Amino acid sequence: xxxxxxxxxxxxxxxxxxxxxxxxxxxxxxxxxxxxxxxxxxxxxxxxxxxxxxxxxxxxxxxxxxxxxxxxxxxxxxxxxxxxxxxxxxxxxxxxxxxxxxxxxxxxxxxxxxxxxxxxxxxxxxxxxx
Amino acid sequence: xxxxxxxxxxxxxxxxxxxxxxxxxxxxxxxxxxxxxxxxxxxxxxxxxxxxxxxxxxxxxxxxxxxxxxxxxxxxxxxxxxxxxxxxxxxxxxxxxxxxxxxxxxxxxxxxxxxxxxxxxxxxxxxxxxxxxxxxxxxxxxxxxxxxxxxxxxxxxxxxxxxxxxxxxxxxxxxxxxxxxxxxxxxxxxxxxxxxxxxxxxxxxxxxxxxxxxxxxxxxxxxxxxxxxxxxxxxxxxxxxxxxxxxxxxxxxxxxxxxxxxxxxxxxxxxxxxxxxxxxxxxxxxxxxxxxxxxxxxxxxxxxxxxxxxxxxxxxxxxxxxxxxxxxxxxxxxxxxxxxxxxxxxxxxxxxxxxxxxxxxxxxxxxxxxxxxxxxxxxxxxxxxxxxxxxxxxxxxxxxxxxxxxxxxxxxxxxxxxxxxxxxxxxxxxxxxxxxxxxxxxxxxxxxxxxxxxxxxxxxxxxxxxxxxxxxxxxxxxxxxxxxxxxxxxxxxxxxxxxxxxxxxxxxxxxxxxxxxxxxxxxxxxxxxxxxxxxxxxxxxxxxxxxxxxxxxxxxxxxxxxxxxxxxxxxxxxxxxxxxxxxxxxxxxxxx
Ligand SMILES: Cc1cc2nc3c(=O)[nH]c(=O)nc-3n(C[C@H](O)[C@H](O)[C@H](O)COP(=O)(O)O)c2cc1C
Ligand code: SF4
Numbered sequence: 001x002x003x004x005x006x007x008x009x010x011x012x013x014x015x016x017x018x019x020x021x022x023x024x025x026x027x028x029x030x031x032x033x034x035x036x037x038x039x040x041x042x043x044x045x046x047x048x049x050x051x052x053x054x055x056x057x058x059x060x061x062x063x064x065x066x067x068x069x070x071x072x073x074x075x076x077x078x079x080x081x082x083x084x085x086x087x088x089x090x091x092x093x094x095x096x097x098x099x100x101x102x103x104x105x106x107x108x109x110x111x112x113x114x115x116x117x118x119x120x121x122x123x124x125x126x127x128x129x130x
Numbered sequence: 131x132x133x134x135x136x137x138x139x140x141x142x143x144x145x146x147x148x149x150x151x152x153x154x155x156x157x158x159x160x161x162x163x164x165x166x167x168x169x170x171x172x173x174x175x176x177x178x179x180x181x182x183x184x185x186x187x188x189x190x191x192x193x194x195x196x197x198x199x200x201x202x203x204x205x206x207x208x209x210x211x212x213x214x215x216x217x218x219x220x221x222x223x224x225x226x227x228x229x230x231x232x233x234x235x236x237x238x239x240x241x242x243x244x245x246x247x248x249x250x251x252x253x254x255x256x257x258x259x260x261x262x263x264x265x266x267x268x269x270x271x272x273x274x275x276x277x278x279x280x281x282x283x284x285x286x287x288x289x290x291x292x293x294x295x296x297x298x299x300x301x302x303x304x305x306x307x308x309x310x311x312x313x314x315x316x317x318x319x320x321x322x323x324x325x326x327x328x329x330x331x332x333x334x335x336x337x338x339x340x341x342x343x344x345x346x347x348x349x350x351x352x353x354x355x356x357x358x359x360x361x362x363x364x365x366x367x368x369x370x371x372x373x374x375x376x377x378x379x380x381x382x383x384x385x386x387x388x389x390x391x392x393x394x395x396x397x398x399x400x401x402x403x404x405x406x407x408x409x410x411x412x413x414x415x416x417x418x419x420x421x422x423x424x425x426x427x428x429x430x431x432x433x434x435x436x437x438x439x440x441x442x443x444x445x446x447x448x449x450x451x452x453x454x455x456x457x458x459x460x461x462x463x464x465x466x467x468x469x470x471x472x473x474x475x476x477x478x479x480x481x482x483x484x485x486x487x488x489x490x491x492x493x494x495x496x497x498x499x500x501x502x503x504x505x506x507x508x509x510x511x512x513x514x515x516x517x518x519x520x521x522x523x524x525x526x527x528x529x530x531x532x533x534x535x536x537x538x539x540x541x542x543x544x545x546x547x548x549x550x551x552x553x554x555x556x557x558x559x560x561x562x563x564x565x566x567x568x569x570x571x572x573x574x575x576x577x578x579x580x581x582x583x584x585x586x587x588x589x590x591x592x593x594x595x596x597x598x599x600x601x602x603x604x605x606x607x608x609x610x611x612x613x614x615x616x617x618x619x620x621x622x623x624x625x626x627x628x629x630x631x632x633x634x635x636x637x638x639x640x641x642x643x644x645x646x647x648x649x650x651x652x653x654x655x656x657x658x659x660x661x662x663x664x665x666x667x668x669x670x671x672x673x674x675x676x677x678x679x680x681x682x683x684x685x686x687x688x689x690x691x692x693x694x695x696x697x698x699x700x701x702x703x704x705x706x707x708x709x710x711x712x713x714x715x716x717x718x719x720x721x722x
Contacts, residue, residue, distance in 0.1 A: 003383030005391045007269035010260070017261040039249060041335040042367050043328070073336015075249035078489035080172060085249070091187075097172055117132045117186070121171040125506065126240030126492065129456060 024068055032089030034060075034067035034112050039083045041074035047081035048100065055101050056084075059108060067112065077122050088115060095122045131166045131208060132186040138173025138486065138508045141180035145197055146170075149181050152200035166208055173487055173508045179219065189230050192217040239501050241468065242492045243476045244292075244329075244452040248336030253371050256378035259339040265384050267458035268343045268350075272392050277307060277351045284351075286462035288474035289454070293319055293410075293447030294525065294551050294627070296473075296540035299454075302444060305434040306352040309442040314354035316345050317438065317445045319415060320361040320368070323407035324523035325574055327554045329478040330448035332490055334361070334368035337452065338375035342385065342398060344451035347458070349396040352444050357398040360415050362405040372400060407524075407578035411626050412437075412445040414580070425580045426626035447552070449478055469495030473539035477550065483520075483557035484511045493538070500534040503557055514559040517658075518642070522551030524571045524578075525631030527638025528564060547638045549631075563660035564643040565650055568635040569597040575632040586629030589620040593636060600647065602663040603654040610647055614640055662706045665721045669710075671696040673718035680710035680719065 080097025437443025
């Protein structure tokens with residue numbers, strides 16, 4: 001990777017990366033793919049987030065679902081760890097709490113495949129800055 | 131279509147379960163099972179307006195929905211596609227009905243600045259961070275602003291240190307800037323020693339680049355080319371993520387020599403602490419980094435004059451740093467408008483204890499304790515009664531019902547006898563004994579005192595002993611005066627912030643819960659039923675049927691009695707474990 005030498009470099013890089021992030025969410029298919037973020041801070045990992053992430057990666061692959069699974073930091077819902085965020089193409093992301101393997105399986109079968117929501121949704125209750 | 135029904139504790143208390151089953155039977159009655167599902171969700175954080183339902187995908191938000199409203203929701207909204215006006219939320223200011231939950235940002239009491247990227251980006255991937263503006267503020271500062279201008283911006287933003295003291299960050303940078311030296315240092319305090327606090331850890335684990343970027347900005351402003359992060363070895367994940375982030379930033383040339391093509395150079399190194407609370411105090415922290423004993427020294431000289439290796443050093447907290455890049459991107463005025471006049475911006479709190487939604491919350495300064503506990507926190511667990519909230523950790527105090535509407539600001543919290551501290555918030559309910567709570571914090575300070583000065587080393591030990599006597603029923607009323615006097619002396623004569631604040635939990639509970647102390651010393655009773663030595667398990671002769679279940683479960687055989695005859699407990703043998711009470715099916719055992 002080339003070095004950032006000027007602010008213009010950084011900005012160019014940023015717009016490229018934003019496009020890349022977008023591509024990660026879209027994949028090769030025109031309608032896009034599912035993006036799953038697993039909260040992997042200490043509290044998430046302590047409640048089993050690593051196992052859930054491994055399960056998701058393996059099962060999505062086995063079930064032939066085009067999805068990206070990535071790690072992220074603490075979403076703040078410590079009472080409901082492990083938490084994952086699922087974004088279906090073209091839809092708003094949804095956060096699920098208390099996700100163990102069984103829940104992850106249900107999320108794949110119902111929400112990821114058919115968009116059917118399952119229990120355990122954590123509504124976002126904060127504003128972010130853009 | 132989907133109907134999301136809030137199943138947070140607040141909404142459940144206002145019949146959201148019944149509402150859910152009503153909705154389900156309406157769905158069935160209209161044979162809509164294949165098209166519409168009603169499901170439970172977590173707390174929406176708007177509990178006073180509960181029960182809340184949200185209809186997807188059109189995002190309609192209905193508040194105060196009663197079970198009997200189910201028919202109308204299904205008939206009108208779901209079947210006919212018409213909104214039920216009367217259930218929409220009315221904006222208290224404009225009196226307008228608001229349907230779309232996305233237009234209801236104001237109900238979202240949380241606002242994320244320091245945590246803006248936590249939970250969104252992959253912390254191990256600098257590209258993710260850059261796509262979210264990382265290092266853009268640094269670029270702007272080093273290419274467009276002089277150090278003086280950049281410091282002025284920070285002063286104007288009103289940002290105050292989030293590590294506990296609440297000192298103006300801009301002023302601190304200015305002192306370090308004005309002190310001339312051949313070498314200066316930027317230090318990030320990631321010691322985070324308050325029991326229960328984990329906001330700094332979450333920031334480092336979720337968004338390490340923001341801290342690196344802000345440290346570099348600080349380096350540019352004060353004239354330092356070296357940054358040090360003092361982090362406790364007990365945070366292995368945060369350390370790993372920081373190491374990865376530093377390597378990636380160096381690869382991209384965002385740390386290292388001639389950053390953004392200027393002659394500004396900056397690099398960062400990690401220093402590990404062994405996890406002593408006192409090493410979070412800045413002078414002790416600096417000594418620890420130098421390889422000396424982690425003990426505080428008298429200020430002045432302040433680190434800005436003579437810090438690491440005797441050079442001017444600027445120490446800031448992790449969350450302080452994380453708040454800085456957006457200030458440069460969005461402007462000092464933007465930041466100053468958030469929060470209140472004297473406490474600008476947001477603060478992250480680790481909400482814990484007897485509250486439903488335990489977790490990290492970031493709120494604008496000036497929000498009330500009530501909002502944090504009852505709206506964001508979803509109220510007290512198990513429908514118990516709120517008793518107190520402890521803020522500021524071992525240096526803070528316990529606030530009561532009467533302080534619930536106090537705005538959360540550095541100065542207002544100090545004025546009511548607590549403090550912001552680093553952001554721990556522990557909610558206590560009717561089952562918590564306030565004497566025991568202050569003893570808990572004293573346990574911590576006695577353990578963590580470095581022992582350098584006698585008021586703190588010996589005084590806190592004596593305070594702790596007195597509290598133990600009180601909890602055991604061995605204290606007199608006059609001991610309460612001794613408790614107070616000793617606290618005042620410790621506060622006034624200790625060397626560092628640890629000793630100067632350690633009696634705060636005792637003083638604030640003496641002020642706010644005197645009755646509870648009196649009950650312990652005069653009546654030898656613990657009103658909350660928490661102090662074991664002051665309570666006795668008793669079997670009621672009228673309720674006991676003589677089933678012998680209690681006698682069989684008692685681990686020390688303190689219970690005797692004939693089968694089918696009332697039993698009794700020998701209190702000289704009883705160890706007060708409570709096993710008998712848990713076992714009794716006839717409510718015959720109580721605490722007195
Ligand atoms: C006993 C004691 C413990 C402290 N622990 C911490 C800590 O863990 N983290 C922290 O940032 N500041 C801690 N501080 C405050 C620091 O001394 C210092 O004020 C702070 O790091 C300055 O950063 P700020 O201005 O950004 O808040 C502690 C202070 C005392 C007296
Ligand atoms: S007040 Fe306590 S922690 Fe601080 S220097 Fe004195 S003994 Fe050490």
